[in-house]
Amino acid sequence: MNSTLPSLAAHETRADHASAIVHIHALSKTYRVHERPAGLGASLVSLVRRTFKEVRAVSDVTFDIQPGEIVGFLGPNGAGKTTTLKMLAGLLHPTSGDATVMGFSPWRRETDYLRSISLVMGNRNQLNWDIPAMDSFLVNQVIYQIPKREFRETLDELVELLDLGDLLTKPVRGLSLGERMKCELAAALLHRPKVLFLDEPTLGVDVTMQGRIRRFVGDYNRRTGATVLLTSHYMADVTALCKRVVVIHRGRLLYDGDLEALADRIMPFKVIRLDVQEQAAAERLALYGEAVEVTGLKASLRVPRADTPAIVGRILAEVPVLDLTVEDPPIEDVIDLLFNATDSDGSAQS
Amino acid sequence: MNTAPARSWTRYLRMLAVFYRTSIQADMEYRVDFFARVIASLLGLLTTVGSLAIAYGYTDNLKGWTFAQAMVLLAVYYLMDGLIEMFVGPNMRQITSQVREGTLDFILLKPVNAQFMASFRLLNIWRAANALVGLGLSVYTISRLSVTMGWAQAIAFALTLLAGMAIVYAFWLVLVTLTFWFVRVDNIEQIVWQAFETGRYPVEIYPGWLRGTLTYLIPVVFIITVPATALAGRLSGPMLAASLIVAALLVALASAFWRFGLRSYTGASA
Numbered sequence: 001m002n003s004t005l006p007s008l009a010a011h012e013t014r015a016d017h018a019s020a021i022v023h024i025h026a027l028s029k030t031y032r033v034h035e036r037p038a039g040l041g042a043s044l045v046s047l048v049r050r051t052f053k054e055v056r057a058v059s060d061v062t063f064d065i066q067p068g069e070i071v072g073f074l075g076p077n078g079a080g081k082t083t084t085l086k087m088l089a090g091l092l093h094p095t096s097g098d099a100t101v102m103g104f105s106p107w108r109r110e111t112d113y114l115r116s117i118s119l120v121m122g123n124r125n126q127l128n129w130d131i132p133a134m135d136s137f138l139v140n141q142v143i144y145q146i147p148k149r150e151f152r153e154t155l156d157e158l159v160e161l162l163d164l165g166d167l168l169t170k171p172v173r174g175l176s177l178g179e180r181m182k183c184e185l186a187a188a189l190l191h192r193p194k195v196l197f198l199d200e201p202t203l204g205v206d207v208t209m210q211g212r213i214r215r216f217v218g219d220y221n222r223r224t225g226a227t228v229l230l231t232s233h234y235m236a237d238v239t240a241l242c243k244r245v246v247v248i249h250r251g252r253l254l255y256d257g258d259l260e261a262l263a264d265r266i267m268p269f270k271v272i273r274l275d276v277q278e279q280a281a282a283e284r285l286a287l288y289g290e291a292v293e294v295t296g297l298k299a300s301l302r303v304p305r306a307d308t309p310a311i312v313g314r315i316l317a318e319v320p321v322l323d324l325t326v327e328d329p330p331i332e333d334v335i336d337l338l339f340n341a342t343d344s345d346g347s348a349q350s
Numbered sequence: 351m352n353t354a355p356a357r358s359w360t361r362y363l364r365m366l367a368v369f370y371r372t373s374i375q376a377d378m379e380y381r382v383d384f385f386a387r388v389i390a391s392l393l394g395l396l397t398t399v400g401s402l403a404i405a406y407g408y409t410d411n412l413k414g415w416t417f418a419q420a421m422v423l424l425a426v427y428y429l430m431d432g433l434i435e436m437f438v439g440p441n442m443r444q445i446t447s448q449v450r451e452g453t454l455d456f457i458l459l460k461p462v463n464a465q466f467m468a469s470f471r472l473l474n475i476w477r478a479a480n481a482l483v484g485l486g487l488s489v490y491t492i493s494r495l496s497v498t499m500g501w502a503q504a505i506a507f508a509l510t511l512l513a514g515m516a517i518v519y520a521f522w523l524v525l526v527t528l529t530f531w532f533v534r535v536d537n538i539e540q541i542v543w544q545a546f547e548t549g550r551y552p553v554e555i556y557p558g559w560l561r562g563t564l565t566y567l568i569p570v571v572f573i574i575t576v577p578a579t580a581l582a583g584r585l586s587g588p589m590l591a592a593s594l595i596v597a598a599l600l601v602a603l604a605s606a607f608w609r610f611g612l613r614s615y616t617g618a619s620a
């Protein structure tokens with residue numbers, strides 16, 4: 001099964017290293033976790049004698065980000081995405097390796113650095129629940145020393161882009177999850193950060209709100225030229241926003257490059273969906289490619305990417321077809337295949 | 351964004367103002383709490399005054415303290431308790447829960463001194479109840495002691511109160527910093543309060559070993575006895591200086607420990 005997969009270079013070499021706004025070089029983070037077996041007896045023992053296990057959360061990760069880029073940062077749960085973001089936002093020191101953002105070492109937490117970045121975490125809130133979001137915004141205005149006029153301008157822009165309207169004057173406690181996320185985003189952007197780290201910004205919100213937040217991130221990036229590093233479990237977020245993706249798995253970098261090129265490499269085929277006139281025709285389709293699904297008068301076929309035009313031509317000439325569409329394989333499947341391949345490879349062991 | 355940053359102390363004052371304003375605003379959601387506090391405070395006061403009255407029923411003088419003087423001590427105890435619960439307690443408790451929930455990250459992300467923001471983010475306005483009861487009792491007991499309150503005396507009293515608060519803050523901060531290593535330390539707060547409560551009575555009534563502990567190891571004396579002495583107009587200059595020096599030293603030590611803890615929290619010391 002592995003032989004069908006083209007081998008992946010650890011990461012692509014990028015010529016424009018010098019112009020990058022984010023440099024990450026051989027970045028690694030090892031956590032020392034307290035290990036405790038289950039059971040009361042073991043718990044009592046661990047009170048006196050603690051055993052520790054080293055967990056490599058991030059291992060030798062290297063990549064650059066250009067100013068104004070939106071990069072999708074992908075990987076399954078526990079891959080090391082959040083740990084990497086936290087190091088870049090200055091919340092964690094790396095165990096080894098280095099990173100600079102706008103020329104700063106993030107973990108020094110210099111005032112000038114913190115003033116030009118933001119980290120949004122979809123599963124945590126910075127807004128005070130007991131007061132309206134607007135009051136928390138005013139606190140941020142003072143903290144970030146945003147001049148009054150600039151604050152008003154940015155706020156107006158955010159209210160318009162995110163459609164905040166009267167949400168700002170209600171206590172945050174009373175807002176829906178999606179509404180709260182919009183306010184969280186606004187709070188994180190009032191100081192106009194030049195680099196934005198988004199960790200699952202659409203987590204748990206409904207599809208409409210996901211679309212809205214996604215469009216907002218794209219708009220914000222276009223308007224301000226901010227650089228964005230985004231993690232998400234929703235591939236729709238990534239396909240809509242990111243031309244380039246960085247994929248990590250078990251702390252190691254698996255892929256860095258074009259999202260489309262990734263699909264080409266991992267799943268070098270297209271999916272042809274057909275509606276046919278008669279049952280017999282549907283059954284004959286297996287001759288043209290790998291039949292993924294045949295139900296009644298509907299069928300879908302998997303065909304090699306390069307041969308797609310020729311095969312479509314032959315089908316149209318030889319089979320009575322009502323409708324035909326050609327699609328890329330779903331990106332979820334691509335990513336899934338990539339992770340599974342690495343797992344069975346045994347090449348990325350902890 | 352490129353405007354010249356305001357002078358740092360005015361900037362921090364402005365932050366303090368906005369922190370307290372939003373905090374009071376949030377507290378308005380829980381106004382019933384205030385009356386409950388006043389009642390609890392008065393009840394607590396009654397039982398303590400009662401036990402003091404019983405003790406003084408047998409003697410006019412308890413190890414050099416008259417009943418009126420002991421009442422001053424009690425008044426300062428209530429005042430200090432109220433001030434600490436207003437300014438220090440809410441923040442220290444918040445740090446513990448923020449470490450557990452991971453929201454301390456939001457403080458570390460801000461371009462301000464993390465210790466400042468963690469320590470002064472909140473103010474519990476309803477806890478002013480205890481402070482008010484304490485203040486009222488202070489005024490009343492002072493009037494009964496027939497001491498006249500001059501400016502110097504008032505300033506000395508305010509300074510010793512501040513020093514006392516700073517000492518409690520320093521101890522609490524050290525205990526809270528332990529959260530960086532041992533996430534669950536909810537009950538450490540009890541250590542602070544148990545020590546603090548001993549200050550309700552004149553330190554002289556305790557046996558020698560405990561008195562030593564309360565003076566030198568946990569300087570409870572500086573938290574209540576010294577401000578009470580200042581209020582009664584009997585504070586000496588050296589004692590005032592000692593109180594301020596001890597407070598400054600302890601805050602500096604606690605601050606260093608906090609920075610050390612933070613380094614461990616972010617993995618800088620690993």
